[in-house]
Amino acid sequence: MSIPLLSTLIFFPILGGLSLLVIPRQQTATIRTMALLISLIELCLTLPVALMFDKSTASMQFVENHPWIASLHINYTLGIDGISVLFLLLTGVIIVLSILVSWESIITKVQEFFIAMLLLEGAMMGVFCATDLFLFYIFWEAMLIPMFLIIGIWGGPNRIYATIKFFLYTLVGSLLMLVGIILLYQNGGHTFDLIQLAGQQYSLKLQLILFWAFFAAFAVKVPMWPVHTWLPDAHTEAPAAGSVILAGVLIKMGAYGFLRFSLPILPQATQKMMMPMLVISVIAIVYGAIICLAQKDLKRLIAYSSVSHMGFVTLGLFALNQRGLEGAILQMINHGVVTGALFLAIGMIYERTHTRQIADYSGLASTMPVFAGFFLLFTLAAVGLPGTNGFIGEFLILLGGFEREPWVTVISASGLILGAWYMLWLYQRIFFNEVKESMQGLTQLNLREICTLVPMVILIFWIGLYPNALLSFMHTSVSHLIEQVQGGATLAGPVLSTAGSLIP
């Protein structure tokens, strides 16, 4: 490749964000427009990556490799495969929509806000492109800074507690992963290169230690039960854009980390840990869904539903078969789209009513019919109605889970029923019943807001009706990944029952 496309994807928003510094602080309209423009160009830049992507190979594409810190064997290595390519597109879309939804709701420190958003976008792109563990870690941690500020400065009343909790949870997890990375470097032939590290044999004990070290970082990010408690706080207190990014992209990175690092580098440990991971996933699905039923706060409810939905993702992931993994990746995209859309919608309604309590709402279907229509669509997609994207992902995951362990599917299917219960009940409480005094005279959605929601509607139906458009990207990479996991296991003999040593 003559043009370093991936580097452009990473550094264009970063430089673009910094270029906002030259605009005087008072000219907020110019800053907003520039930020939108930069994010739109960035979205367009992701298109050639998707169009030129070769679906027939599992090896890394658009590879860039430059020595960076020679004395530590650290290289600036980028590359994408069928697992990561879709996330670049998702990130591009989510950031554009987040900027649109912040158009009027962000009124203080406007310049800082949009700079933080664009820096965050660059770092997120970097996470999905990096194939050097050290570089990955840099982007992974660098992401924390803008997100910390976005929640902490522009968030709700309890934002400081939420953002510090978010930061500390993720930091502790990440630092343990850092120790794991150093351990891997020591035992993996003094390299941070993902491809080289994956092609080696490690003793089972080492693999298990590393698995837990990586687990610390990724499980917090997903978030898996029982380290999910930062998510409801962070989601609830973050500004609309922050919630959208958190739900849309950030929490996908945990699952992506498992896919990218734990599975190919530590195949035996993954096989051994499969059962505990499945159990945790099932707990997350059911527990998250039941908690949702008890929520009084709109955003908190969606946050807990994320815990439940991410349980499905990890379930598919650790089913370790083609259907489960493809379902998991697809479900990550789906969850990003649907929950992102729900948070966008909630952000819009919050701007009008300034309350997040479900009890304060009623009868919106008659006062804001267009909004009600959009919200119904998103609700149904979240429930997993056939024809919407939610159905495809969950169905594949349940299928994959059934092939692995039938009881897993039996229990987690109850999550779907509970999901329908809490989402439809939520819809009923907000949109039906009599119109309350305080809910009268709300302004209708304006053109900007409709433009923000329409792309999500298109994505929901497009993926729902023609999932192959996305699945075709991942077939080859996923089967290669499965070969890596199984290959590592067969070389080391048959996988024993999980009753053995779970903890190194």
Place this chain on the structure above:
Amino acid sequence: MTTAAIQWTAMAPILPELFLVGVAVMLIGFDLFLPRQRQLLPWMTVVGALAALGMVLGAQPGEGFGGMFVIDGYATIFKIICLGAVIITTLMSEHFLRIINLRQGEYYSLLVLSLVGMLLMASAGDLMVLYLGLELMALPIYALVGLHKKDGRTSEAAIKYFLMGGFASALLLFGLSLFYGLSGTTNIAAISELLSSGDLVASPVFLAALGLIIAGFSFKVAAAPFHLWTPDVYEGAPTLVTAFMSVGPKAAGFAIFGRVVFLGFADLQPHWAPVLAFMAILTMGIGNITALSQTSLKRMLAYSSVAHAGYALLGLLAGTAEGMAATMTYLVVYLFMNLGAFAILMALAQPGRRCESLEDCKGLATRSPLAAALMLIFLFSLTGIPPTGGFIGKFYLLKSAFMAGYSLTVVAAVIFSAISAYFYLRVVRYMYMDDPQESTPVVLVPGMKAALYLCALGVLGLGFFPGSLLQWTLSALSGM
């Protein structure tokens, strides 16, 4: 005449030090005879330090005074750190000294004299030079701490520092004299050779001497349990002096620490490394945990500088060239990030008010977006979050200690640095997430601005392009 010529050549290795002594004397004279031109003093100090920097960089590796004075890559890097500390603090000083209303002349000359001591320490090839440098560094600082005579707090700090420092020097001197008694020489290289022959190690006197000098060094770098003077002295001294003390003397302390323990007693690594590992954990623990409960930003930064000494020990205890290179790299990064943080603290100060508490940072992002953004960078670097230099430095330290087999120490370091995130972030929170208590804008004078930009450039530059610095520190050590 010929003898005189020979003597002058013999002086060549200490040319930068001699030059700086000249600068210090000139500063006193200038202050005395041309009091109206006093505002030129900081610039003369900066120019003098820059000239010395040029001499240090241009110096040929070698020895002087029969091996008592060593010029090598190791010394050069530490000298650059110390010179950098003086240059950056001097840039910041003008504004701050005016605010706290101090006579300026002796400040600059004391600073430069202390710098000479630090340069001697970095180059010490002999225990006598080491001690000479140490005292030359320490005496001006005792005076600097108490510079603000009318303030009771500074006088208390100065007395405290002087007594404790004198005691630590005595311990060190006792240790050094035991070494001399055992080996019959004060030359570090000669002692090192005697050690490899192996008959010294068994002696309990030797171990006592080792313990004594480690205690003396630990006092200088403020490592626990010899850190007790740090919080009070750092808090009591004028912020400018605190900033300098937290970087320059600490780096010089590490220079002699490494010179004696790592380069001199390399064979004894199994003996001293566990002690250092224990001290590192203790230092990081005490520094980070105590910093959590501080309400004064200055005192918090004092404890944080204790904690950072603990991190820097991680590289030293590894006993490998890579480890020492990591410590040196970390000290370079630390120079920029710590001085940067202190610079913001100084910028907050107003005539008649110290403004050193956390509350005074409230709403800084509204009062001065630039100062807040720079402080943000320094704080994230102190926490060790990429893409700042603090992360690279910390990673390098953790890696080299881990590779040397101190995995539990590394895990402890990682946990403590997660704890440290809390108190650094609290400052960010006050700056960005609270409303300002006062509306007076924060003025950044040109000198302060230059220092801040230099620090920010260092922190970010080393975060993105650390390669050449790592290469340089490593090659400085591998040549030995």
